[in-house]
Amino acid sequence: xxxxxGTPRRSIQLSSIVEQRVFNDDDIxxxxxxxxxxxxxxxxxxxxVKTTEDDEEYTPKKTTxxxxxxxxxxxTKATEAPATPKTPSQKLKMIRSGEIKPTxxxxxxxxGSEKGKTDLQIARERLHVSVVPKSLPCREKEFDNIYTFLExxxxxxxxxxxxxxxxPGTGKTAxxxxxxxxxxxxxxxxxxxxxxxxxxxxMRLTEPRQAYVHIYRQLTGKTVSWEHAHALLEKRFxxxxxxxxxxxxxxxxxxxxxxxxxxxxxxxxxxxxxxxxRLVVVxxxxxxDLPERLLMGKVTSRLGLTRLTFQPYTHKQLQxxxxxxxxxSEAFKGDAVQLVARKVAAVSGDARRALDICRRATExxxxxxxxxxxxxxxxxxxxxxxLHVQQALNEMISSAKVQAIKNCSRLxxxxxxxxxxxxxxxxxEETSFMGVYTQIETIAAFMGAATxxxxxxxxxxxxxxxxxxxxxxxxxxxVFQKILLNVSMDDIHYALKVNNTN
Amino acid sequence: MPDDSEEIxxxxxxxxxxxxxxxxxxxxxxxERDNIRQLLQRTAEMGESxxxxxIGPRGSGKTTLVNAVLTDLMKNKDxxxxxxxxxxxxxLHTDDRLALxxxxxxxxxxxxxxxxxxxxxxxNLAFLLACLKAGNxxxxxxxxxxxxxxxxxxxxxxxxLYNLFDVSQSAQAPICVLGVTCRLDVIELLEKRVKSRFxxxxxxxxxxxxxxxxxxxxxxxLLTIPSEKQLKELADRVGTLKHxxxxxxxxxxxxxxxxxxxxxxxxxxxxxxxxxxxxxxxxVVKSLQALFDFDVSQAFLKxxxxxxxxxxxxxxxxxxQITAEQITQLTAIYEMxxxxxxxxxxxxxxxxxxxxxxxxxxxxxRDPFNFxxxxxxxxxxxxxxxxxxGIERPVALKAFExxxxxxxxxxxxxxxxxxxxxxxMHKMVLTYGQINQAVQRYQALPTxxxxxxxxxxx
Numbered sequence: 010x011x012x013x014x015g016t017p018r019r020s021i022q023l024s025s026i027v028e029q030r031v032f033n034d035d036d037i038x039x040x041x042x043x044x045x046x047x048x049x050x051x052x053x054x055x056x057x058v059k060t061t062e063d064d065e066e067y068t069p070k071k072t073t074x075x076x077x078x079x080x081x082x083x084x085t086k087a088t089e090a091p092a093t094p095k096t097p098s099q100k101l102k103m104i105r106s107g108e109i110k111p112t113x114x115x116x117x118x119x120x121g122s123e124k125g126k127t128d129l130q131i132a133r134e135r136l137h138v139s140v141v142p143k144s145l146p147c148r149e150k151e152f153d154n155i156y157t158f159l160e161x162x163x164x165x166x167x168x169x170x171x172x173x174x175x176x177p178g179t180g181k182t183a184x185x186x187x188x189x190x191x192x193x194x195x196x197x198x199x200x201x202x203x204x205x206x207x208x209x210x211x212m213r214l215t216e217p218r219q220a221y222v223h224i225y226r227q228l229t230g231k232t233v234s235w236e237h238a239h240a241l242l243e244k245r246f247x248x249x250x251x252x253x254x255x256x257x258x259x260x261x262x263x264x265x266x267x268x269x270x271x272x273x274x275x276x277x278x279x280x281x282x283x284x285x286x287r288l289v290v291v292x293x294x295x296x297x298d299l300p301e302r303l304l305m306g307k308v309t310s311r312l313g314l315t316r317l318t319f320q321p322y323t324h325k326q327l328q329x330x331x332x333x334x335x336x337x338s339e340a341f342k343g344d345a346v347q348l349v350a351r352k353v354a355a356v357s358g359d360a361r362r363a364l365d366i367c368r369r370a371t372e373x374x375x376x377x378x379x380x381x382x383x384x385x386x387x388x389x390x391x392x393x394x395x396l397h398v399q400q401a402l403n404e405m406i407s408s409a410k411v412q413a414i415k416n417c418s419r420l421x422x423x424x425x426x427x428x429x430x431x432x433x434x435x436x437x438e439e440t441s442f443m444g445v446y447t448q449i450e451t452i453a454a455f456m457g458a459a460t461x462x463x464x465x466x467x468x469x470x471x472x473x474x475x476x477x478x479x480x481x482x483x484x485x486x487x488v489f490q491k492i493l494l495n496v497s498m499d500d501i502h503y504a505l506k507v508n509n510t511n
Numbered sequence: 512m513p514d515d516s517e518e519i520x521x522x523x524x525x526x527x528x529x530x531x532x533x534x535x536x537x538x539x540x541x542x543e544r545d546n547i548r549q550l551l552q553r554t555a556e557m558g559e560s561x562x563x564x565x566i567g568p569r570g571s572g573k574t575t576l577v578n579a580v581l582t583d584l585m586k587n588k589d590x591x592x593x594x595x596x597x598x599x600x601x602x603l604h605t606d607d608r609l610a611l612x613x614x615x616x617x618x619x620x621x622x623x624x625x626x627x628x629x630x631x632x633x634x635n636l637a638f639l640l641a642c643l644k645a646g647n648x649x650x651x652x653x654x655x656x657x658x659x660x661x662x663x664x665x666x667x668x669x670x671x672l673y674n675l676f677d678v679s680q681s682a683q684a685p686i687c688v689l690g691v692t693c694r695l696d697v698i699e700l701l702e703k704r705v706k707s708r709f710x711x712x713x714x715x716x717x718x719x720x721x722x723x724x725x726x727x728x729x730x731x732x733l734l735t736i737p738s739e740k741q742l743k744e745l746a747d748r749v750g751t752l753k754h755x756x757x758x759x760x761x762x763x764x765x766x767x768x769x770x771x772x773x774x775x776x777x778x779x780x781x782x783x784x785x786x787x788x789x790x791x792x793x794x795v796v797k798s799l800q801a802l803f804d805f806d807v808s809q810a811f812l813k814x815x816x817x818x819x820x821x822x823x824x825x826x827x828x829x830x831x832q833i834t835a836e837q838i839t840q841l842t843a844i845y846e847m848x849x850x851x852x853x854x855x856x857x858x859x860x861x862x863x864x865x866x867x868x869x870x871x872x873x874x875x876x877r878d879p880f881n882f883x884x885x886x887x888x889x890x891x892x893x894x895x896x897x898x899x900x901g902i903e904r905p906v907a908l909k910a911f912e913x914x915x916x917x918x919x920x921x922x923x924x925x926x927x928x929x930x931x932x933x934x935x936m937h938k939m940v941l942t943y944g945q946i947n948q949a950v951q952r953y954q955a956l957p958t959x960x961x962x963x964x965x966x967x968x969x
Contacts, residue, residue, distance in 0.1 A: 097624040104630070104638065109621055111638055113646035113653075113684050116593040130557075139560060139682040177707030212673045212704070213640055215607075215633040222633065232634060262704070265668060295704065357707075361680065365710040372549070405711040413568070413695055416717035419804040443877075446942065458804065462848035463942055465805065472806075476568045477696045487921070487940040495696070 107230030129378070129391050132340035133371040136331070138361050141183050146333045147326040148184050154317055155188045155291070162289045163192065163204050163255050168281030170290045170312050172263075174297045175319025178359030181293050182261055184319075189257065204255040211265030217273040220266060224258070239276070249285035256288050263294040267303050274304065278311040321358025324350040330360055331367055340371065340391065345398040352402055362405075367393075369401040410496050413478060414504035420461055422505060423452050424469050428479065429498050442470065442481075443488045463488060516825040518778045519832065522736065523823045525772045530733065530817050534762040535752070536745075537572055537579035538729070538809075543714045547689070548580045550712075551654060554687040555590045558648040560679040562688040562709055564660065567716030569693045570810030576716060577656060577691060578762050585751040594652045595619075598759035601662025607671045608632045610663070615639060617759055618653065626758075640674060646684025653686045656760075660690030664700035672701070676708035720807045727799055729809065731790045733816050734833065735783045736774050746770035778829075785829050792835045798842040805845075815841065850941060853917065854949035860902060861910045862953065863889055863960060868920070868939050869946050870967035879923055879936040882911050895969055896959045908933065 103109045126134075134140070145152065155171070162169050175181050195201040207227045209220050218235040225231070225238035233241070258277070260266065266273050281288045296302065297318055300309040322330065327350035335341055346367070353363040374393040414425065427448035431440040434448075446466055453460040461469065467484050470492065474481040482490040494501075537544065553559045567573050584590045597617045604610035612628045615635055622629050622638055630638065643653075655675055657663055663672055675688045690697075701709060719725055737745065749770075752763035774782075789795055802815060818841055823832050854862065867888040871880050886907055893899040912932070914920050920937040930936075950956065950964045963969070 097622075097627070097629050100624075101622060101629040104622055105634075111621065111641040111645050113642050113650040114595070114619075115649055116651045118589060118593065134557075134559075137559065138680040141682075177704045212668065212670060212677075213636065215636055215670065219633045219637075223637070226637070232637070359707050361707055362711065365712075368710075369712065376545075376549075404713070408695070409566070409713070409715045409717075410695060412715060412717060416720045416807070418720055418807040443942075459801065459846070461805065462846070462850075463945065464849050465846075469805075472569060475693050477694045487918075488942070489921070489938065489940065 105232040107226070107232070127375075127391055128338060128340045129371050129375050129393070132335055132338045132393075133368055133375075135334045135336075135338070136364050136368045136371065138364050140334070141187075142333060143187075145180050145183055145187060146329050147322065148180050148319075151180075151184050151317060151319060152188060155185060156191065158315060159188060159192060159257065159289060159291070160201070163201060163257075166202070166255060166287055168283070168286050168288045168290075170278055170281055170292065170315065172300060172312055172316045173291065173293045173319065174295065174299065174316070176295060176321055176357065176359070178357070178361040179319040179321055180360060181319050182259075185259055185291055185293065189259070202255065204257055206257050206259070208259045209261070211260070211262030214265070217266045217268050220260075220273050220277065242280075243276075246280040246286040246288060247283055253285070253287055256286075258288060258290045260290060260292045263292045264296070264299055264303060271305050271308055275308050275311070278308060282311060322354060322360055322363075323358070324354035327354050327358070327360065327363045331363060334364070340374075341367070341393045342395065345370065345393050345395050348395060348398050349402070352406065356406070366398070366401050366405050369405060370397045373397045373400050410478070411500055411504045413476060414496065414501055415507075417473075417478075419458065420465075421469050421473060423449060423456065423458065424466065424473065425478065425501050426505065427452055428492060428494055429501055432494060432498065438493060440492050441488075442467070442490050442492060445470075445492060446488065515778070515828065518774065519823060519825050519827075519829070521772065521774070522782065523820055525736070526734065526820045527817065528767050529769075530813050530820070532765055532767040534575060534766055535578045535582040535749070537575045539719065540576070540716055543716060544576060544580060546714055547576065548583055551580060551584060551594075551687060551689075552587070552590065554652045554654065554685055555584075555587075555594045558652060558685040560683075560685050560687065561712070562676055562679045562690075563712040563714060564690045564692065564697065564709075565714050565716065566692055566695060566697065568718070568808065570806070570808035571716045571718045572809055573691050573693070573716055574658065577689070581755065581760075582748060582752060585754050591754045594654055596654045596656065596755075596757045596760060598656045598757060599658065599663075601657070601659030605662075607636075607666050610666075610671055611635045611639065613759065614655075617757065618642075636670070636674070640678075643678045643684045643686070647682070648685065650684045653684060655686060655688045657688065657690045660692035661694045661697050661700060663690075664697070669702050669705050673705050673708070676705060679710070680708050718807045718809065723800065723803055726803050726807070726812070727790050727796065730799060730812060730816070731786055733813065734786045734789075734820075736779045737769075738779065739773075739776075742769045742772065781829050785832070789833060789835065789838075794835045795838050798838045801842055801846065815845070848945060848948070850919075850945050851948045851952065853919070854941075854945065855952055855954070857914075858910070859957065859960060860899070860907065861914060862949070862956070863892070863899060863963075864907065864910055864914060865919070865939075865941070865946060866950070866960070866964045867892070869941075869943060869964070872939060873943070874967065877938070879938050881936050882908060882933040885911065892963050892969055896957075896963070898957045898959060 100109065104111075155173070158169075158171055173181050173185065189206055192201060192204070193206070196203050205228075207224055209223045211217075211220075214220055214223065218239075221235045221238035221242055222232060225233060225242060228245075260277060263274070266277070277290060278292075280286045281290055292312070300312050304312065324347075328346055331341075331346050331350065335346075349363055349366050349370070353359065353366065356362070370393045374391065374397045377397065378391050414422070417425065424445070427445045428440060430448045430452065431444045432438060435444065446463060449466060450460050467487070470479065470481055470490075471484050473479040477495050480493040480495050482492075484490060547563070547565070550561050550563055554561055565573050565576065581596070595618055597614055599610050599613060604613055611632065612635065615623045615628045615638075616626050618639075620638065620642055622635070628635060663669070666672075675686065678684065679686050679688055694700075698706060698709070698711075698713075746769045749766055749768060752766060755763050790799075802812065805811075819833055819837060822837055854865070857865070864885055867885045868880060871884060871888060872878070886904065889899075889907065893902055915922070915937070919941060920939050923936045923938060947964075950961060
């Protein structure tokens with residue numbers, strides 16, 4: 010795996026250009042500092058120049074500077090261990106070379122212990138989306154499909170591609186990583202030739218070309234510019250080398266990697282075709298017809314026809330997933346889980362959504378149980394029933410537009426009614442403020458309310474617009490601005506009618 | 512009464528400061544408040560990862576609610592020690608690059624020193640994600656507060672949101688993403704994969720529009736002086752804010768300090784009695800009803816009360832401080848039409864032009880007009896009038912341009928094409944009612960003009 014390490018880092022030509030640039034631009038600043046800091050290190054000076062220029066176009070230069078400065082450093086301060094970086098630029102250098110491990114602050118006290126947890130708390134923890142089970146329920150067929158594909162490719166020592174698609178939350182990434190884990194286990198048991206596993210995610214990149222940097226970093230731990238990384242990867246995958254192991258590359262969110270030129274996708278899918286590469290690429294995206302719709306012909310051709318689609322979960326499957334997570338716990342009533350499964354399956358079939366709703370239901374049940382305990386009633390059974398689930402569903406699926414209209418002030422409600430009246434009068438969806446204002450005058454006179462001045466009506470309009478009950482233009486257009494209703498007319502009638510009868 | 516005047520000065524200062532800088536007192540909405548507090552608490556104590564959206568109209572107290580919850584949690588030692596608070600604002604952090612730098616600084620990651628972040632955008636993102644990935648239940652919880660959440664949805668690819676929500680749904684460092692926005696349909700702005708990762712907890716905060724009595728009570732509460740005991744409780748609560756260590760959240764720095772104020776009991780009682788009597792006056796109730804009809808939010812009421820408190824004078828006694836007349840007058844100012852005021856400040860010539868525009872609009876049903884049309888209409892009137900004779904064309908043109916600069920008339924197209932300015936088409940942004948009002952209220956308007964404004968026939 011360390012083959013790429015020994016490659017020459019940069020061409021002499023580039024570095025000499027950079028040297029020139031540095032010395033020309035910062036001659037005045039550089040020289041005194043250099044003489045002053047001669048004894049310690051000249052690094053900070055060079056790095057100051059680097060850090061002021063974050064632009065992508067200078068990245069090759071940044072790397073090229075490393076050689077001379079490194080060399081100087083090793084001659085003057087060869088014995089000093091790079092354990093404690095002094096300046097930020099030194100630190101940055103160590104981060105780039107992978108010497109500093111990224112860490113987060115540790116907490117002072119331990120998070121809640123395992124004991125002393127109630128049934129509901131345990132259930133809530135198990136229901137968290139992040140707790141991926143060892144084997145995904147209801148995805149056995151897809152698992153086998155990917156498993157046989159990857160196993161075959163690894164055993165045959167050849168390259169290949171696969172395209173996995175499906176709507177979000179249907180277990181694509183979890184299944185693929187599950188397969189990889191299984192394969193790695195078999196490698197550990199010497200059942201299978203060893204392989205490298207790399208993983209990139211389109212959404213974690215700032216731009217498609219950063220994919221090279223991420224792949225290279227996972228191979229060697231070093232961060233280099235994308236041009237450099239591209240060159241090194243090209244070299245690695247195109248030149249045959251003895252004892253090269255198979256590399257499995259998982260590309261998540263493939264559609265983000267597609268730019269107009271599609272050079273990144275092309276490269277990622279072209280390397281497997283090289284006999285020297287032994288690269289297996291598994292690509293994941295949401296849309297089923299992405300290769301035909303978005304990718305160029307040559308890229309689609311390279312992607313091949315090995316495809317797999319993850320169907321949205323049905324309500325039975327969702328129920329199985331949730332009960333699988335709850336295994337043994339008595340926290341949920343059976344029909345409560347079924348209600349969640351049926352409601353979610355009808356909307357999206359997203360497993361995350363079902364798990365989140367269940368988690369919210371446990372919270373509601375928790376609050377209800379503690380409330381009951383406060384009252385001193387003996388009925389403090391900790392169980393999620395239908396009512397809790399119903400409340401959670403209401404919170405997480407319903408929209409609050411009717412509620413918003415009910416809680417508008419009186420003049421705001423009149424304004425909304427006026428928009429409705431104007432839409433009915435003209436028959437066109439789009440109304441202008443002028444017409445609405447005439448309606449306001451009428452309605453206000455009818456209701457016996459004070460008519461707001463046009464200036465105040467504009468303020469009301471802007472407020473409703475910021476809430477998105479209306480869609481309106483900038484109030485610069487004053488009385489000529491166009492107003493669209495963003496809620497249905499029935500919602501307004503319903504909210505105001507029910508309001509009035511109460 | 513010199514003794515009283517000092518107290519009144521103090522009261523004014525106290526009331527003003529409480530109205531403006533009391534960032535952490537939130538009234539009502541107990542359920543929502545508990546919901547958010549428990550969420551943050553669980554994130555801090557149990558290391559759960561969560562995400563939530565706080566939605567409500569402008570001025571409904573969303574930020575105050577978040578501040579209040581944070582203040583509540585400041586009593587909790589566990590929370591202070593085990594969480595980092597990262598505050599981002601969609602208006603300040605206009606793209607992911609800026610937001611990411613701010614996150615790096617606030618989390619005090621390795622590649623940040625003294626508020627300066629090193630490395631390029633992609634390096635920052637990679638490093639932040641690596642840090643979060645390296646974390647587990649034993650690392651500190653991070654609470655992300657995203658103000659103006661809807662603006663983050665406009666960022667390229669929604670990279671930041673995707674990554675934050677993704678971390679909250681995978682076994683990494685425990686984080687809590689709390690978005691605050693005023694748009695009701697914010698979820699529709701999310702990309703489908705971001706939407707799937709969001710946990711769909713939404714908390715709605717709506718100001719209470721049903722209960723007018725509550726509004727009057729709030730009005731009184733904002734004006735009364737709290738008792739010594741209440742002041743002490745408040746001071747204790749504000750005191751805990753010193754534990755809040757965040758470079759971006761700044762509300763605790765200039766927070767209202769109740770401990771600075773002390774009122775004599777006699778004075779306090781007299782003042783509160785005065786306020787209690789005030790809200791029983793019918794004219795006050797009527798004024799408040801007018802405000803309530805327009806805007807039910809607390810923020811609006813607070814601004815109104817601030818203007819009221821500004822009128823307090825030390826030379827007067829308590830009973831003359833905040834009177835029903837003042838409230839009525841102030842409400843009248845709120846209900847005034849600014850455009851009419853503007854029209855009353857115009858010269859007679861400019862008003863004549865507006866009347867000419869009005870006649871044109873009435874006849875041709877709001878057709879656009881240019882200077883020539885209006886001038887000829889005005890000229891017809893000027894010829895027969897005794898006061899407007901002899902006004903030259905350039906003078907009228909200047910008046911016309913003045914109207915345009917005041918944006919009483921707007922050009923039809925935003926781009927200035929090659930049309931001469933006399934021929935450029937315009938539209939008028941006034942209602943006829945406003946013009947009629949202005950003509951009636953105009954001081955010393957020649958009778959001829961007034962008559963002409965009634966009818967376009969000369």
